[in-house]
Amino acid sequence: GENVEQHPSTLSVQEGDSAVIKCTYSDSASNYFPWYKQELGKRPQLIIDIRSNVGEKKDQRIAVTLNKTAKHFSLHITETQPEDSAVYFCAAPDNGGYQKVTFGTGTKLQVIP
Amino acid sequence: NAGVTQTPKFRVLKTGQSMTLLCAQDMNHEYMYWYRQDPGMGLRLIHYSVGEGTTAKGEVPDGYNVSRLKKQNFLLGLESAAPSQTSVYFCASSYLTGGRETQYFGPGTRLLVL
Numbered sequence: 001g002e003n004v005e006q007h008p009s010t011l012s013v014q015e016g017d018s019a020v021i022k023c024t025y026s027d028s029a030s031n032y033f034p035w036y037k038q039e040l041g042k043r044p045q046l047i048i049d050i051r052s053n054v055g056e057k058k059d060q061r062i063a064v065t066l067n068k069t070a071k072h073f074s075l076h077i078t079e080t081q082p083e084d085s086a087v088y089f090c091a092a093p094d095n096g097g098y099q100k101v102t103f104g105t106g107t108k109l110q111v112i113p
Numbered sequence: 114n115a116g117v118t119q120t121p122k123f124r125v126l127k128t129g130q131s132m133t134l135l136c137a138q139d140m141n142h143e144y145m146y147w148y149r150q151d152p153g154m155g156l157r158l159i160h161y162s163v164g165e166g167t168t169a170k171g172e173v174p175d176g177y178n179v180s181r182l183k184k185q186n187f188l189l190g191l192e193s194a195a196p197s198q199t200s201v202y203f204c205a206s207s208y209l210t211g212g213r214e215t216q217y218f219g220p221g222t223r224l225l226v227l
Contacts, residue, residue, distance in 0.1 A: 009153070
């Protein structure tokens with residue numbers, strides 16, 4: 001099955017700075033990589049995703065980059081705000097399919113005002 | 114449109130007791146999942162279903178059983194609860210479109226096993 005590693009486990013940044021979270025995956029057949037955000041006490045929610053036919057995708061202050069050769073993908077948050085404080089999870093599908101994904105262990109982001 | 118709902122929200126069990134967690138979705142999704150979330154461990158898949166009447170094991174299935182008799186419902190059972198099953202349980206449902214899968218999570222069930 002897929003093995004997803006996520007770093008760092010915790011990240012503190014000053015408001016306005018950028019934050020980067022990195023994930024690696026093991027199955028070279030994987031072709032879809034979502035990111036979920038979980039605020040304290042809430043459910044995880046999809047914030048952005050990327051398919052393997054593109055190298056980068058942006059949505060306002062967040063972006064995701066993908067390096068298929070190296071089998072890693074990253075979440076970039078620019079101009080961080082206190083409401084960005086949450087746990088972020090990356091994920092990759094098992095066996096290159098879309099049924100069942102493996103989640104990373106999560107990154108707790110704290111944005112300091 | 115309620116999305117994904119879970120019952121109950123919180124439960125305390127004694128070791129050896131049994132219980133069933135109910136997940137319901139009103140989005141007509143084919144795929145449904147049960148995860149447990151523990152500190153530092155992320156979301157670990159317990160069981161999942163790719164359609165009504167089908168179930169499959171995930172990463173940590175031991176001690177749990179599931180059933181999907183109706184498309185909209187996915188039940189998670191604990192036959193004999195153990196303290197190691199203290200966790201937050203999330204149900205999710207999903208669909209595929211354009212090669213993308215979005216999982217919609219329920220609000221979670223907090224389970225404490227004494």
